[in-house]
Amino acid sequence: MSPSRPAAAPWTLHPHRALPAEPGVREIAVRIHEQTAPLPIVAMHGHVEASVFADDEPFADPAQLLIVPDHYVTRMMASQGIPLESLGVPRRDGGPVETDSRQIWRTFCENWHLYRGTPSRFWLEHELVEVFGVTEKPSSESADRIYDQIAAAVARPEFRPRALLDSFGIEIISTTDPASSDLSVHARLAADGLGSRVVPTFRPDGVLQLERSTWREEIATLAEVSGIDTDTYAGFLEALRERRRAFVAAGARATDHGHLSADTHPMDEAEAAALYARVLAGAEPTAAEAQAFAAHMLLQMAGMSCEDGLVMQIHPGVLRDHQSEILARHGQDKGYDIPVATEYTRALRPMLERHGLDPRFRCILFTVDETVFSRELAPLAGAYPSVRLGAPWWFLDSPDGMRRFRETATETAGFANMSGFVDDTRAYASIPARHDLARRIDAGYLARLVAEHRLEEDEAIETAIDLAYRLPLASYPEPVTDRATA
Structure with a gap:
């Protein structure tokens, strides 16, 4: 029987990120x-x-808040051949696009590696960890858990747009x-x-x-x-x-x-x-x-x-x-x-x-x-x-x-x-x-x-x-x- 893998340490952001290396x-x-x-x-x-x-x-859900309206985020996935329709971006003619926000979120998490080295990665990490308290990195395996955590957060009064003016x-x-x-x-x-x-x-x-x-x-x-x-x-x-x-x-x-x-x-x-x-x-x-x-x-x-x-x-x-x-x-x-x-x-x-x-x-x-x-x-x-x-x-x-x-x-x-x-x-x-x-x-x-x-x-x-x-x-x-x- 192989030993079980130790639980991953909670995801945190380094306090000195983006500061000089020297x-x-x-x-x-x-x-x-x-x-x-x-x-x-x-x-x-x-x-x-x-x-x-x-x-x-209240914000609709994690995908509608963090992915669909943000062309910085959708742009990177589109550059890798992922159609905007599959990311829920509306069509002008009312044609079909992905409407399952959980599936849109899964697509994003499966492609988290695409954001390495980009400012979008810095912003997204800050949003996930500092704003929503996420403690695990996006991946195909963690996608649903992160989605549920953010969905629960945006349903609370303190995450309404006017309340965020104060908390931000x-x-x-x-x-x-x-x-x-x-x-x-x-x-x-x-x-x-x-x-x-x-x-x-x-x-x-x-x-x-x-x-x-x-x-x-x-x-x-x-x-x-x-x-x-x-x-x-x-x-x-x-x-x-x-x-x-x-x-x-x-x-x-x-x-x-x-x-x-x-x-x-x-x-x-x-x-x-x-x-x-x-x-x-x-x-x-x-x-x-x-x-x-x-x-x-x-x-x-x-x-x-x-x-x-x-x-x-x-x-x-x-x-x-x-x-x-x-x-x-x-x-x-x-x-x-x-x-x-x-x-x-x-x-x-x-x-x-x-x-x-x-x-x-x-x-x-x-x-x-x-x-x-x-x-x-x-x-x-x-x-x-x-x-x-x-x-x-x-x-x-x-x-x-x-x-x-x-x-x-x-x-x-x-x-x-x-x-x-x-x-x-x-x-x-x-x-x-x-x-x-x-x-x-x-x-x-x-x-x-x-x-x-x-x-x-x-x-x-x-x-x-x-x-x-x-x-x-x-x-x-x-x-x-x-x-x-x-």
């Missing part, structure tokens, strides 16, 4: 991280739906809302006393990008919610101003622009009006016309930010919906958005020539092209008082991506010209994990500066607190309501 630097990093770990979370660039907080319903330590969180939103969900949140804690962000991409198949529909909805006729370009601009005012009244602090290019060169106003009218009447714009109009409208948005005080976030450089079949079958944001090289210096010059020295203007620049960290973005932020550098996001919000950002941008831009960390996620339960990782990476970078006698430890701790908490709040101030007298 012992002396790690000791300093540990002390720095101890000061930032308990700080509140400021999540000012997020994509959790406002209805999640307004409805405050989220001081303020933004949602991302189209320009055509009537903001009724945020009105419900305000009525419940959450209006200053869950705030909207104005995302006008749908009405600024002429090539979108839904552009005319979005323009019609914009007219409906604003009460302003958008049949003309002038009416379109006034409708945008009205919606921005409504967003400010609802607590918004920022706009969000996900254009392919950072271009802000203006069009002749008469030409812009004529192009708008022609496309609204049914003509299809050329790629050049759509790009020119998008650039022109970014410049218009910057001018409006000077008027109403909304911070302008620009995150270009992603060719969205690279796989047209996936777009047709499952819609946007399904893991097929791919970065492209992006130019900023010439592209942003018209905007910065016009508004870059205006004390009313604030712009936060993001990128997924890390070749521009030291060449373009850090020098821009290090010169213009209106420019801040956004934290590494999307494909760069990884341990090494964040380290490279600190190493290449800080010496030119300085810490004070950074936005602090933003999590840019739809996966609500991953928010604490993402902020924790960023705080660990910053602690490690600052610890190296201390070890090299380039900073005193008290300066490093103060800077770490700035990056984790003070700078995000300062980068996204509440708009001054009367800009004329500001």
Whole structure:
């Protein structure tokens, strides 16, 4: 008879994960991280739906919470040939997909090894162990037990979305809302006393990008919610101003622009009006016309930010919906958005020539092209008082991506010209994990500066607190309501 195998030790996470490997630097990093770990979370660039907080319903089950809505998670499995349908990702035509959440969870656990070395692994480990108290690693053998444990947890009141705001330590969180939103969900949140804690962000991409198949529909909805006729370009601009005012009244602090290019060169106003009218009447714009109009409208948005005080976030450089079949079958944001090289210096010059020295203007620049960290973005932020550098996001919000950002941008831009960390996620339960990782990476970078006698430890701790908490709040101030007298 063979001896029985000893029970596996409970799964725990190393307290020094993602901190420097060199012992002396790690000791300093540990002390720095101890000061930032308990700080509140400021999540000012997020994509959790406002209805999640307004409805405050229990999360359906582990798969619907952690897998189906998170394209970071589904993307990895899809890259290995696992169809999105088998992961429960809905089809636009209502076609069949896996509806058994337990089976979706089993598929995920069977493929846990795929996440080795990825930031998704770090976030998922944090969620499973720190949030849900899981004590065994995902596998085909443990899948059902872990599923049952998480399912039991999300059924409890303390795991409702609003309760998690407190347990996660989220001081303020933004949602991302189209320009055509009537903001009724945020009105419900305000009525419940959450209006200053869950705030909207104005995302006008749908009405600024002429090539979108839904552009005319979005323009019609914009007219409906604003009460302003958008049949003309002038009416379109006034409708945008009205919606921005409504967003400010609802607590918004920022706009969000996900254009392919950072271009802000203006069009002749008469030409812009004529192009708008022609496309609204049914003509299809050329790629050049759509790009020119998008650039022109970014410049218009910057001018409006000077008027109403909304911070302008620009995150270009992603060719969205690279796989047209996936777009047709499952819609946007399904893991097929791919970065492209992006130019900023010439592209942003018209905007910065016009508004870059205006004390009313604030712009936060993001990128997924890390070749521009030291060449373009850090020098821009290090010169213009209106420019801040956004934290590494999307494909760069990884341990090494964040380290490279600190190493290449800080010496030119300085810490004070950074936005602090933003999590840019739809996966609500991953928010604490993402902020924790960023705080660990910053602690490690600052610890190296201390070890090299380039900073005193008290300066490093103060800077770490700035990056984790003070700078995000300062980068996204509440708009001054009367800009004329500001």
